[in-house]
Amino acid sequence: MNEAQRTMxxxxxHLLAFWLLWEWLVPLKTISDTGNIYVFIIFVAGCLGLAFFRVRFWLGALVKSLYIFYVLNMLFFQQPLLSVSLVVDLTSMAVHHFYLLIHFQFAEMTDSFRTLLxxxxxxxxxYLLCYWLFAQKRLFLFYALTVGYVAVLDTFTAxxxxxxxxxxxxxxFLLLSWLHYERLVEKEKLLSGNRTWWKPFVFFASVSLLISYTAPKLQPQWPDPVPFIKSYAGGGEDEEEGKEPAVKKIGYGTNDSRLGGPFVADDTVVFYAEAKKRHYWRVETKDVYTGKGWEASESVEIHTFERENDVLKWxxxxxxxxxxTAAVNFHQRLFPHLVYPAxxxxxxxxxxxxxxxHAANEKIYVTNRESYAVRLGRYEMTYEYPSFSVEKLRQAxxxxxxKLLQRYTQLPPNLPERVKELARQITNGKENQYDKVKAVEQYFRLNGYFYETKEVAVPSEQEDYVDQFLFETKKGYCDNFSTSMIVLLRSVGIPARWVKGYTSGQLVNSEENGMNVYEITNNNAHSWVEVYFEGIGWVPFEPxxxxxxxxxxTEQQSIAETTPIPEQTQREERQTPLNDELQKEDKRSSNVNDKLTAVFASLSWKEMVLGMFSLLxxxxxLFKTKRKWRPYITLWLFHYRRDQQIFTKAYLSLLKHLDDYGLKRKSGQxxxxxxxxxxxxxGTNEMSRLTFLYEKAIYEKDHVHIEWAQVKELWENLIKKTVS
Structure with missing residues (x-):
């Protein structure tokens, strides 16, 4: 085989190796809160590119480290790359999280450190993939794990x-066959110039795929494994087999890019609120509808205030x-953002x-002066409780x-035409924006749409989330109703946005000063609609x-709108558990040990098991790759040593590395x-020269440490050979 063939x-x-890792990364955007997947794909491509060009280890490590350094700053710190403050932030992050790691406090880790890990x-x-491909020429285990990973995600997620x-x-199969052929060539000392080895594989693989595609299929004997697994685990839910979608949601979550699927009831208390009147508790808004869910506009614009809110107006x-006035008391877990009323x-x-x-989603984060996240257990607020005049809304x-109109009337280009046609039919004959909004809001109540939390469909790749709800299923929960109303309004040019947070919760006590105490749980997580009226501002609607x-x-016909919310209708949940997003690290205070100990005590057994499994x-x-990294640790340790016994200790460490390498010393040798x-x-004489000097040191008690500088290079050469 010539050089060009070997290069090809x-x-x-390397392309096949990149593809395998790419299959692991692509699903993350759908199944988790992970964003900016492209930075990880670029990193993987860079690692394999450096391996292909055989860049020296230290240079490759430097390039990778600089890329990680750049991405972390771009996503989380936004500081000048060569600034002292950035180095201080990164050092503080590393020190703080090292303490969390050794105490297994994984729940307190921030997104920046998770990204680094x-x-x-x-x-x-x-690195391991390249080692398996080019050194071992075996990849079946990693391939099997990849197949299992994709199969599990396809079965249990969206x-x-x-x-x-x-x-x-x-x-x-092509990759496995190729590696098997390469092993045969190496084992049997065959000529590797045979270019026809792949033809039988392609033939048999094509025939197998054709037969499997055209052959009659037996109906599944296990239509949906999820109910079976739940019943086997003691879930005890009497659900019809095959009816439960794969996506389950619970409580408040940050990833809304893929909506749909059922949620499970969760009475975990999030916070208690003291307020005079009922109102919704906002967390954030989103404005970009993708056809599958919601995303926030890409913007790094941040407005700051200290006590008085002079940056945001509704x-x-x-x-x-x-x-x-109102007060919020968090029950167990503290969050780095506010829940607040409009x-x-x-x-x-x-x-x-x-x-x-954050201007993109109106989420309000709490930090100290150094921009480190602060989690408040209690805070009080003042706010303006609005009373909207229907007459003024009609005259808006x-x-x-x-610019605002373009942002809040955005729709995906592939939105089905029948959705737009339905919007025109609903609003036909309405002369002002308010009547059009009310017509859309009332449409769901008058046309057979039902509130449902279990049998909720997940749209396929070809389906639109709103189109499926409006014309196919007609049942769902708050996400279905609120998203559908916004899309219908935008279809007729009315600016609207999606708001998420919590309902007012369940009344648990009424105090003498007129304040009511409400309990807000994960079941109260909710989404609703806000519509913009010129001269009035953002007005909430509930479909x-x-x-x-x-x-x-305020108008007679709006009595239904001002009716207090029945307690029994206040219990709903949505989305995956809340995961802190794009935050800076907490600055360690004098009582950090007490706080971290309390967090550690609150960890669930699942978090502990996951942490232990990750460490294992x-x-x-590290154990399986110790022959690759331990020699460099030894070289570093002996580089600065100057004691009398340095040579004898170095020689004994060399014997251990040679033994790990596979050059075993026989008994009696x-x-x-x-x-x-x-x-x-x-093929050298370096070991014999070192051994002669070692025996001289042992038996003649000679001060051979004086000659260490001369033989050090021989010792280092042999240590490095054990890495290859």
């Missing part, structure tokens, strides 16, 4: 793995408002903190802000069956005989 083979093998995992995975499974069957001056004017809290509002003019708008609309996996990988065996293996 190496290129193809994920980069390191990909670094190790790329990820559609059909195309991935086809790719794995075709390309995976209502114009002509809206009648009542100034009220109309927030100020936040009253002890301590020197700064509130940072058409929006004049073209979900069984829920009533908690805000006041990392330990196993003298050091000189063993040195001759090592030199014969490596």
């Amino acid at each position: 083979k190496a290129v193809f093998m 994920f980069f390191l995992l990909l670094w190790i995975s790329a 990820y559609q793995g059909k195309a991935a499974m086809i790719r794995l069957v075709v390309l995976g 209502f114009e001056e002509n809206v009648e408002k009542e100034m009220l 109309g927030l004017t100020s936040v009253i809290v002890s301590g020197d903190v700064v509130f940072r509002l 003019p058409v929006m004049q802000d073209s 979900t069956q069984g829920f009533s708008n908690p805000y006041s609309f 996996v990392v330990s196993f990988i 003298t050091l000189r005989q063993y040195a001759a065996y090592v030199d014969d293996w490596f």
